[in-house]
Amino acid sequence: MTGMIFSNFAYFIRRLLKQCGALILLWLWVIPGVWAQPKDIRFTHLSEEHGLASTSVYAFTQTPDGFLWIGTQNGLHRYDGYNFKVFNFIPGDTASLSDNWVKALSLDAAGDLWVATSHWLNRFNRETEKFTPFFADKKNPFTLADNNLWSLFRDSRGNMWIGTNNGLSRYDASHNRFISYQVSIPNGPENIAVNSITEDKQGNLWVGTWGGGVFHFDQTKGVFTPFSAITAITSTERQYVKVLRFDSQDRLWIGTQGNGLHLYEPATQRYTIYKTDPNDPGSISDNAILSIMEDSGQHIWIGTYSGGINQFQSGTFVRYQSDPLNPHSLHGAWITSLFEDKSGVVWAGHDNGLSKFDLKGPKFLLYQLSLSDKNSIPKSNINVIYEDRDGLIWFGLWGKGLCSFDPVNRKFIRYENDPSDPQSLVDDRVWGIAEDAQGILWIATSRGLDKFDKKTGIFGHVTNITGQPTARAAQLNTLSCIQPDHQGRLCFCRW
Numbered sequence: 001m002t003g004m005i006f007s008n009f010a011y012f013i014r015r016l017l018k019q020c021g022a023l024i025l026l027w028l029w030v031i032p033g034v035w036a037q038p039k040d041i042r043f044t045h046l047s048e049e050h051g052l053a054s055t056s057v058y059a060f061t062q063t064p065d066g067f068l069w070i071g072t073q074n075g076l077h078r079y080d081g082y083n084f085k086v087f088n089f090i091p092g093d094t095a096s097l098s099d100n101w102v103k104a105l106s107l108d109a110a111g112d113l114w115v116a117t118s119h120w121l122n123r124f125n126r127e128t129e130k131f132t133p134f135f136a137d138k139k140n141p142f143t144l145a146d147n148n149l150w151s152l153f154r155d156s157r158g159n160m161w162i163g164t165n166n167g168l169s170r171y172d173a174s175h176n177r178f179i180s181y182q183v184s185i186p187n188g189p190e191n192i193a194v195n196s197i198t199e200d201k202q203g204n205l206w207v208g209t210w211g212g213g214v215f216h217f218d219q220t221k222g223v224f225t226p227f228s229a230i231t232a233i234t235s236t237e238r239q240y241v242k243v244l245r246f247d248s249q250d251r252l253w254i255g256t257q258g259n260g261l262h263l264y265e266p267a268t269q270r271y272t273i274y275k276t277d278p279n280d281p282g283s284i285s286d287n288a289i290l291s292i293m294e295d296s297g298q299h300i301w302i303g304t305y306s307g308g309i310n311q312f313q314s315g316t317f318v319r320y321q322s323d324p325l326n327p328h329s330l331h332g333a334w335i336t337s338l339f340e341d342k343s344g345v346v347w348a349g350h351d352n353g354l355s356k357f358d359l360k361g362p363k364f365l366l367y368q369l370s371l372s373d374k375n376s377i378p379k380s381n382i383n384v385i386y387e388d389r390d391g392l393i394w395f396g397l398w399g400k401g402l403c404s405f406d407p408v409n410r411k412f413i414r415y416e417n418d419p420s421d422p423q424s425l426v427d428d429r430v431w432g433i434a435e436d437a438q439g440i441l442w443i444a445t446s447r448g449l450d451k452f453d454k455k456t457g458i459f460g461h462v463t464n465i466t467g468q469p470t471a472r473a474a475q476l477n478t479l480s481c482i483q484p485d486h487q488g489r490l491c492f493c494r495w
Contacts, residue, residue, distance in 0.1 A: 188212060259287060
């Protein structure tokens with residue numbers, strides 16, 4: 001199922017067939033650490049016309065079966081790479097989604113999908129496609145801290161944490177209940193919302209709050225400690241923190257609402273604030289940060305309120321923004337969520353639907369002769385490339401016969417003239433390839449025309465296609481190309 005998100009190889013080859021001559025260029029996944037330059041990134045856009053029920057996208061996750069799950073302002077969406085299935089609130093149906101505004105998604109250890117909405121929490125059983133709701137009840141201390149939810153996070157111990165409009169809750173699976181914790185600051189509001197939750201390499205939880213800044217949370221004591229009390233850095237005090245992430249280097253990224261992107265490096269106690277500078281195109285594009293993601297190549301991507309996507313590069317930023325003149329540019333400015341799926345595709349949820357691009361990108365690898373593999377592509381000039389109806393790629397070679405390539409298993413098969421076999425290819429100088437309506441391949445060579453039955457592997461020879469006397473026919477049988485016309489007839493060219 002994961003493969004459904006991959007770009008189609010055969011489609012890519014078809015484009016090559018139209019654009020290149022005699023080169024063999026095949027797909028290569030980029031190794032971690034190698035990434036496409038900004039000019040190479042092409043965004044694909046999905047919106048309501050593709051089945052998305054809302055253009056406001058807030059959350060992503062992917063299940064082990066390869067499905068991508070998307071939280072929007074109009075329900076939960078399941079995407080299989082081709083189509084969306086939408087789950088909505090249905091009045092009177094207690095097993096439906098509790099509210100259509102989906103703000104956060106997370107998977108638990110059992111594989112169930114947790115869905116945080118603006119009205120209650122839901123656990124979704126993917127087999128039955130039924131939702132189990134959880135809600136706050138002031139009369140019951142073992143329920144959620146609040147019904148308006150903002151974030152979900154599963155820690156390294158398997159605990160599910162819920163950021164609410166009134167503090168933090170943890171799901172106690174053994175008792176099917178919630179333990180809640182209130183966040184407070186001196187002379188601050190009584191109820192502080194927890195917008196984001198993250199964990200460092202030591203297993204410590206950190207939370208980003210709305211108006212209270214960043215806190216460290218001691219799970220054993222159930223105590224919140226302000227960031228400034230731990231680091232002596234006061235820059236986050238009373239900040240409106242929208243997103244919080246530890247990266248693979250254990251650096252803490254803090255996205256604020258209007259005060260830029262903050263970076264804390266615990267190893268050196270270094271603290272840096274990045275803000276937009278209209279005179280510096282290498283600065284971050286906006287001071288309001290909505291989403292942060294580290295990809296599989298350890299690159300940091302930042303989604304902003306009105307400046308699109310930024311990619312962090314050693315203190316500077318590369319911007320990816322909407323360009324009305326470029327259909328392959330990003331289609332939104334307000335980037336509420338960023339997510340990399342298992343195939344290396346990055347998804348961006350924004351105010352205008354979904355955009356995606358492939359981190360690994362189309363790179364190229366030359367396939368050459370391998371002495372250990374008799375079916376590898378031989379060293380030769382390639383005169384023609386052709387794709388048949390079954391998706392096989394055929395190569396006509398100079399002096400080395402015919403080769404087929406299966407893009408599924410990436411295997412070559414070679415066909416050459418064998419003087420002792422009258423059913424082999426008539427000549428190893430292949431100039432043209434075409435397929436007729438019956439699926440027979442026609443091969444133009446320097447010694448005439450062959451028809452090839454792919455099922456039997458037998459070549460049939462048409463040695464005199466001109467009807468001329470034998471001596472004259474031998475001269476006229478040197479063909480240079482084959483091209484079917486609109487009526488399905490084959491037209492031949494000769495030297």
